[in-house]
Amino acid sequence: MFSKIDEAMQRYVDDEILPGVSYQILKGSEIVHAGQVGYADIESKTPLQDDAIYRIASNTKLMTSVVLMMLYERGSFDLNDPLANYLPEFTDMLVLPKDAARIEDATPAANPILIRHLLSHSAGLSYGFVEPDSIIDQAYNAASLGGLAGIDTDLETYTHALARLPLAFEPGSGWRYSVATDVCARLVEVLSGQKFDVCLAKMLLDPWGSSTLVFLCRRTKSVG
Numbered sequence: 026m027f028s029k030i031d032e033a034m035q036r037y038v039d040d041e042i043l044p045g046v047s048y049q050i051l052k053g054s055e056i057v058h059a060g061q062v063g064y065a066d067i068e069s070k071t072p073l074q075d076d077a078i079y080r081i082a083s084n085t086k087l088m089t090s091v092v093l094m095m096l097y098e099r100g101s102f103d104l105n106d107p108l109a110n111y112l113p114e115f116t117d118m119l120v121l122p123k124d125a126a127r128i129e130d131a132t133p134a135a136n137p138i139l140i141r142h143l144l145s146h147s148a149g150l151s152y153g154f155v156e157p158d159s160i161i162d163q164a165y166n167a168a169s170l171g172g173l174a175g176i177d178t179d180l181e182t183y184t185h186a187l188a189r190l191p192l193a194f195e196p197g198s199g200w201r202y203s204v205a206t207d208v209c210a211r212l213v214e215v216l217s218g219q220k221f222d223v224c225l226a227k228m229l230l231d232p233w234g235s236s237t238l239v240f241l242c243r244r245t246k247s248v249g
Contacts, residue, residue: 030048031062038064046061046062046073047079090206094144105139107139108139112208115137115184115188116137119133120195121160121161128164136195139196142196148205148208149194149195149196150192150193150203151204155202161190170190180214183211213225
């Protein structure tokens with residue numbers, strides 16, 4: 026019944042698109058089919074097993090947004106609140122006009138970043154790799170803010186550095202995959218009064234229990 030799916034997953038390995046694929050098909054919460062093809066370690070040709078541990082990468086964005094929305098349900102903020110109400114470094118932001126030729130061409134933004142803009146990647150932030158040749162992404166990378174560059178920096182330091190750069194567009198006027206969720210994580214810290222990892226554990230991960238978390242990670246293992 027699922028042979029075509031198995032064949033399709035194997036082709037990803039055979040065509041050297043992916044070293045290995047672990048997959049499940051669910052009907053509701055019931056697993057009706059599962060499989061693994063390829064390798065956990067392509068150099069040693071170690072076969073991929075069903076208990077492999079994955080980096081879930083940008084799927085952590087889902088967890089961050091869930092915790093932030095849990096704080097929203099508790100009345101900690103409103104979705105239409107300006108971000109600067111809680112992170113004042115984002116007051117009086119600059120924005121790059123469409124005809125900007127250099128980062129210095131930025132002008133004052135007409136509108137503030139709202140929290141809902143962060144949650145929908147419409148705040149005007151970027152990532153450093155979306156358009157690597159663009160003025161905004163070159164600025165992110167020059168400031169060591171692009172991609173995983175801020176991985177060894179605490180969230181407070183990171184957001185202060187980020188706020189010194191202009192926005193790619195007026196908040197709410199476009200969409201761009203971005204570090205907005207990193208800013209959400211800092212917002213969680215400010216709203217909860219706890220470090221992000223501590224708050225994430227207390228509000229989300231610990232109540233789930235380890236078995237539920239393992240199941241979730243195995244379902245959300247792709248790089249986002």
